[in-house]
Amino acid sequence: MARTFLRRTALVFLLFPLAASAEDDSWLTRSGYYRISYKSELQPIEINRIHSWVVHVESPAGEPLLGAEISVAGGMPLHNHGLPTDPKMTTEIGSGDYLLEGVRFHMNGYWELLVTIDVGGKRDTVIVPLNL
């Protein structure tokens, strides 16, 4: 049990810096065009339950961005498998908020979500880490 604890702890420290620059649960995209954050319908997130997220997109200066196209892929890098569902952005709620539906995780452990944001043809990506 202690071994697993050490393994998990090591994992978090090893992977976190690689994933994204996180500040207050928000993530700056790779080229620095956008900053995103999200709120899950499920608090805390549970495995095996399909649910939705509200993704917030803003400029690095903190201005909410409208008209964004968001796509999400991802998986568990250590298990070499993807997400069990194909989540989709379905609604632009307004004020930089977007509804992402069809999110589900089927294992506890370390997940990475590759989020691609496109505002007016300017595209950027970010990896959002998630430990369940």
Added chain:
Amino acid sequence: MTSIISKKLGALIAIVALLAGGWWLYGPRSPSTWTEADLAILQSLSIDNLPSLPPDPSNAVADSETAARFGHRLFFDTRLSVNGSVSCATCHQPERRFTDGLPKGRGIGLSGRNSRSIVGTAYSPWLYWDGRRDSQWAQALSPLEDPAEHGGNRMQFVRLIGDDPAYRHFYELLFGPLPDFNDRRRFPDAAAPVADPTLREAWQKMTVADQHSVNIAYANIGKAIAAYERLILPGPTRFDAYVRAVLSGNQTTAEGILSNEEILGLQLFIEEARCTECHNGPLFTNNEFHNTGVLSFPGDLPDRGRIDGVRLVRDDPFNCLGEYSDDPDRNCPELTYVRTGIELIAATRTPSLRNLGETAPYSHKGQHETLASVLDLYNRAPLAMIGHNEVEKPLGLSRRELKWLEAFLDSLDAPLATEPEWLTAPVD
């Protein structure tokens, strides 16, 4: 003299070392205590953590007792087959926890895969090994027309409902008037949109409106069977009693419930053996699809599994988004956001680990007769015949550890939580 003494001493040291080594390897071992993180995992696996039945908005009679009584009769009725010899209970036998003890189901002929248990399937977004159906009611319809299973056709089944006064009574109580299927020019003796050319041709000669009215009545048969199947639920096991005792801090009681070997097996289960990656939650399944390198059934090509299942469930006219669903909102997140991709080649749905003692043989075509054989597969993690084995690293457990793991799995057997009256054929 000194050399004799030192030789004797050397031999003694060697013997003591051997004994100590043997003791370390094979001596009795006590389980270590649970950490907070472990306790959280134990709680997540306990049946006490099983939520109430999820609603099925696609089936308006899912929670009706009348529908369950109707479904109970249908489930055990061999008239729901081409020759009066096969019922749902032929392959889903209550005394075997709703399985049949065979590698592949045997109805009219030999089915393509192992008959899965229906215990707790109300909790699963997907049915079958490949998830080619997305509700209990849509699943219940498939075997009825499968030539290897019930071998019948929907025209025959809806007519049976009309001809049997008790069935007609149930049907009309639940669903309203049953259409009149007596005009043989419009409704032939046998017809269905299936591979059989005679049945298919008869079906294609019917008007779209008549096909639709038959489909509605046929879907309702599935919905009644599903109302019955929703009642088939797992009961609390020794493992669940153990978790309850541990969580309430009653260590002495807990140790009287599971043996040392079983507790050691449980520790392996949630730790080194990584079983909870897929066998998680109170039903010990994530109901997802994984390729674990199971060999193909002798003489069969490797099973394509979920990669075909995704296509089939999307094409199923009785799926959650289809016109026979009762949900006006067609709120079907699982089907709407279903994924496909090469990872799903030869992936099959994780089975529950509750009641393994009654449900051998294991795997999608019953390739494994014993639990030891399944555990051996994970211990070796062979290359998959097609696709990619997700279990990339062999577990590398010792024979003794495998025995502990098996002992723990045996602690997950218990009588069902379902009232006994539902577990035998109905009495009139």
